[in-house]
Amino acid sequence: MTPDPTKRPRLAPGCRLNEKSQPSRVLLMPERALRLNGPSLEIVERCDGNHTVQQIVADLQKLYSKAAPQKVEQDILGYLERLQEQRALDFE
């Protein structure tokens, strides 16, 4: 199920980023943890219930302006979908 571009993803209950001060950033969730690197961290940091999917895409297209915008969008939608299947996201 591709996420609706007008919806605002928010980390689901029990899911949160570890502290900024820690050496590597991870998304902590029930019984698992996901290491986040550059783009995935940029995405997850924006899943705060304030940014719409569209806005996240636009932000990352700006940040990664060397990559093809189509490709950035596809990657983000795919990533959000996977997070939702993990029950790491709610869409509001």
Next chain:
Amino acid sequence: MNTISNPLALVAELTHRCPLHCVYCSNPLELTARSREVSTASWARVLREAAELGVLQADFTGGEPLARPDLTEIIRAARAAGLYASMITSGLPLDEKRLEELVAAGLDHFQLSFQGAEEEAAREFSGTRTHAQKLRVAEWVKRHRIGFTLNFVIHRGNLHQLDDMIALTEKIAPGRVEFAHVQYYGWAFANRARLLPTRAQLDRSLEILKKAEERLRGRIKVEYVVPDYYAKYPKPCMGGWGRKVILVKPDGDVLPCHAANVLPGMTFENVANRSLRQIWEESDAFQKFRGVDWMPDLCRTCDRREQDFGGCRCQAFLLAHDASTTDPICSLSPQRGIVDAILRDVNAAAPGAIAPETTAPGAATPPAEWLYRPNPE
């Protein structure tokens, strides 16, 4: 060469005290008394040491973690150390106010264990009336924004209720549900003959679970653990010995897995004497079965050695009386016959039937009565 990775999860067995008496409890047959439990201050130090060692999550378990009056402080200490704080509970000694305190202290994830889909079954397997209270607890948890998992322990005696368990899950609507087939250690090993499902029951249950997983995708995450006696290859116990998980017992002994104290000749170090890092990196108990060097030739030369690490050491010992042999679950093991014989006995009896009372000794003989786990002093 065995390279040492850092553990990602600390399993903190806070106490062996528990108001329930589950017939499949994974606690050892010899339970630790309250007077020997690790103090609040020592737990706080252990949690800091764990975070320094690279641990991300603390899983508070027991016994019943709520039996510790200082659970709120311990959870606060976990969060202060930068850890994710998760607990699994029967929900029995809990009221709304205490739950609020736990959440305020930073509890991230609440796992509520269920013994069945309704009161009577739950009472038979846990020796206590708890079901109505669990439903109340579920309602309270839903009022907070924390992770929520239902944990159904399933076995031959309650598999026929699987549909009802799924219906109950949908009604409660947690983020996640686990259906865990009993694993045969501790009390479950003693009660195995009455807990192990038949092949037909297992196949049927997997069908139901797969369907539920599909149907609930994106709403409730469905996870299940199958009984490995029916598997072709063993499970990578704890993700490999001394690789991902470090476990601290109620008295502060540090183990690579919850059942390791059944292994003869092993000595475990205690958090009172050494740091978690020293114990993880240097202690004999953690080095003993780490990596591939200890393996019998069969495993050392096998392509799956880094996938299942030769299976579970405790199971090798419990079934084949040798902790350093290939897990007899493995179909390549010359000792797989031990497991097959157990399965034959279980499957020969009519499905669901409980064999008549018998006094003959032997592993496959159903005990006349459930062996209930007691509550330690």
